[in-house]
Amino acid sequence: MNKKSVISLVIIAFIITIIAEMIGTKRLNIGIGTIVFLPMLFAVVMGILITPGALGKKIEGLRKVIGPDEVDLAGTFVMIALLPLGVKYGTLVGPNIVKVIQAGPALLLQELGNLGTIFLALPVALLLGLKRESVGATFSICRESALGIVGEKYGINSAEGTGVLGTYLIGTLFGTIFFSVLGSLSLSTGLHPYALAMATGMGSGSMMAASSGALSEAVSPAMKETVLAYAATSNMxxxxxxxxxxxxxxxxxxxxLYRKLEPILGRRKK
Structure with missing residues (x-):
């Protein structure tokens, strides 16, 4: 591990974090709902812009700080940086443990819905020309736990690792916007706010925060804290x-499914 690369990566990440936190959370009312832009979204956008191949390719000074070595190292650092998020979930759940127990098995059984991404997304990924990247990109919605599994089993720099990181970043960029609008509109379905709060906990801290934040703004003040507690518990x-x-x-x-479908749907590459 290159010491210079580590120092450069930490400094750049710290600067981006400070800027993103200074921007803060922004809300945009679009009539049918509210889009919530979290600091994490701004941080990811800034990180993409300064990497080689984007804005960093055009600015000579940035190329000296962020290069291929730093980009390769960033994948490993993602695994470490996600650890404090699990601790934060615990601090939200603890004070509301009684309400969590009252929810019963509903919070546990919801995970079966996560398997639907395989049947919906894998054929599309193969039709687009992805190979083993499609496995990492479609076996879940690719959040923190998926990063850990792929990182340990295949390595974060593998084809599967590329797939899971790609979906993770896309989810951060567009998933937060989509789920914040969905959180505002979901009450019109007639489902109970607590059930909707459980549904926001799909394993993504950013998506959960966006959707549950929008949902909590749409319910009565008396239900607000309970909605956020269910969402955090479900996510944990x-x-x-x-x-x-x-x-x-x-x-x-x-x-x-990849072994069965790839010969049929996969694009042949020379």
Whole structure:
């Protein structure tokens, strides 16, 4: 591990974090709902712009700070940086543990819905020309637990790692916007706000924060804290139960379907 690359990466990440936090959370009312732009979204955009191949390719000074070595190292640092997020989930759940127990098995059974991404997304990925990247990109919605599984099993710099990181970044960029609008509109379905709050916990801290934040603004003030507690609990349990569902169900199923579908749907490359 290059010491210079580590120092450069940490300094750049720290500067981007400070700028993103100074921008803060922005809300845009579009009539049918509210789009929530979180600091994490701004941080990801800034990170993309300064990497080689984007804005960093055009600015000579940036190329000296962020190069291929730093980009390769960033994948490893992602795994480390996600650890404090799990601690934060615990601080949100603890004070509301009684309400969590009252929710019963609903929070545990919701993980089965995560398997739907395989059947919907894998054929599309193969038609687009992805190979083993499609496995990493489609065996889940590719959040923190998925990064850990792929990183340990295949390596974050593998084809599968490229797929899971690609979906992770796209989810951060567009998923937060989509789910913040969905959180505002979901009450019109007639479902109970607590059930909708559970649905926001799909294993993504950014998506959960955006959708539950929009949902909590749309319910009565008395329900606001409970909605956020259910959302945080659901998200935490998805990270726990989802880890095993992804490891023992989703990933083997995706590999099996890949072997069956790739010869039929996959594009042949010379």
């Amino acid at each position: 349990l998805t990270g726990v139960t989802g880890l095993y569902a992804e490891l023992f169900l989703a990933l083997p199923m995706t590999n099996f």
